[in-house]
Amino acid sequence: MRILLVGAGGVGTAITRIAARRSFFDHIVVADHDLPRAEAAVAALGGDGTRFSAVRVDAGDREAVTALLAAERCDVLLNATDPRFVMPLFEASLEARAHYIDMAMSLSYPHRDRPYAECGIKLGDAQFERAADWEKAGRLALVGMGVEPGLSDVFARYAADELFDTIEEIGVRDGANLTVDGYDFAPSFSIWTTIEECLNPPVIWEKGRGWFTTAPFSEPEVFEFPEGIGPVECVNVEHEEVLLIPRWVDAGRVTFKYGLGDDFIETLKTLHKLGLDRTDKVTVPGGAQVSPRDVVAACLPDPATLGDRMHGKTCAGTWVKGTKDGARREVYLYHVVDNQWSMREYGSQAVVWQTAVNPVVALELVAGGVWAESGVRGPEALPPVPFLDLLREYGSPWGLREQ
DSSP states (O other): OEEEEEOOSHHHHHHHHHHTTOOSOSEEEEEESSHHHHHHHHHTTGGGGGGEEEEEOOTTOHHHHHHHHHHTTOSEEEEOSOGGGHHHHHHHHHHHTOEEEESSOSOOBOOSSOTTTSOSBOTTHHHHTTHHHHHHHTOEEEOSOBTTTBHHHHHHHHIIIIIOSEEEEEEEEEEEOOEETTOSSOOSSOHHHHHHHHHSOOEEEETTTEEEEOOTTOSOEEEEETTTTEEEEEEEOOOHHHHHHHHHSOOSEEEEEEOOOHHHHHHHHHHHHTTTTOOSOEEOTTSOEEOHHHHHHHHSOOGGGOGGGEESEEEEEEEEEEEETTEEEEEEEEEEEEHHHHHHHHSOOHHHHHHHHHHHHHHHHHHTTSSOOOEEEOGGGSOHHHHHHHHHHTTOOOEEEEO
């Protein structure tokens, strides 16, 4: 297998470090609009980098990406960019007849008149509209295959297959006790993506009602996270799992809640009030045109560089309620990464490493023919046990807690 990895930021670099220890692929081409960044990701591998090369590409240029896939004879494109570039990379892969994997889906757009009650264009809608074309091409577009979405969806399918007869509710819950020395506000993941998912109307799914929206940061609840993280208040946030899980898993309700903290929420609300969450460009004195959200991102530290200052653990997991053999059951399937461990073992901070390991596991399953579907598929559309077994083999165990 030859892989085109587009995006050499924190997650993309972590992907190269994880993949370098595996033998399932022949070559990975690391592509980024910033060639020195792609070259740095490859150079950091040292002697392990012989199966890697670096090139420059504009992720928004569909024709250039299509040509690169052909020139490098790549079988699959792994998208490690932010959601703005999902559709050009998705379309380029289809045109080049390559498999495609991303960790976030095509962008949503709120309902014009009732944004906090009805869905407008949902996450992934643009991709699922092309499902028939992918099936006809006999290629797999595996969407939302990071940690959340991704591993959380695998957990949902595993619960449905192995742990429950009926499922009342699936609730993805994300929390951490991470701190960053020297910063009052330093997001551990892309601020561009964080603003997008946290300030958009959150989506909820209910059987008999379908998808609907609510207000950002609604329905706060305190969830007890495992392995010493402890209680964290979580709130509704827009996320792909709610758009993916109901397509393949029978459940009465699906939600996603994120442990953000009051300070983080207030900062996001302030950015929104000031219009600094906007993505359309504005003209500043002197005539330059800039996107306010890009300016915010440029003013904050790169999350990939925070590992040495970061302490604590991050947890991603799926809380499932239902019945088994006629009795009530409630479990939390989870994956915890300690920043000290990920920095020591891979030189990548915990949040980006936890995101990166899952698409590499998925690539190995695709390369081995274990995940061999075609069409546009979410992680829950594929057998979960091979994935979870292989994740353990990567040295990253997952857990199950009876609630």
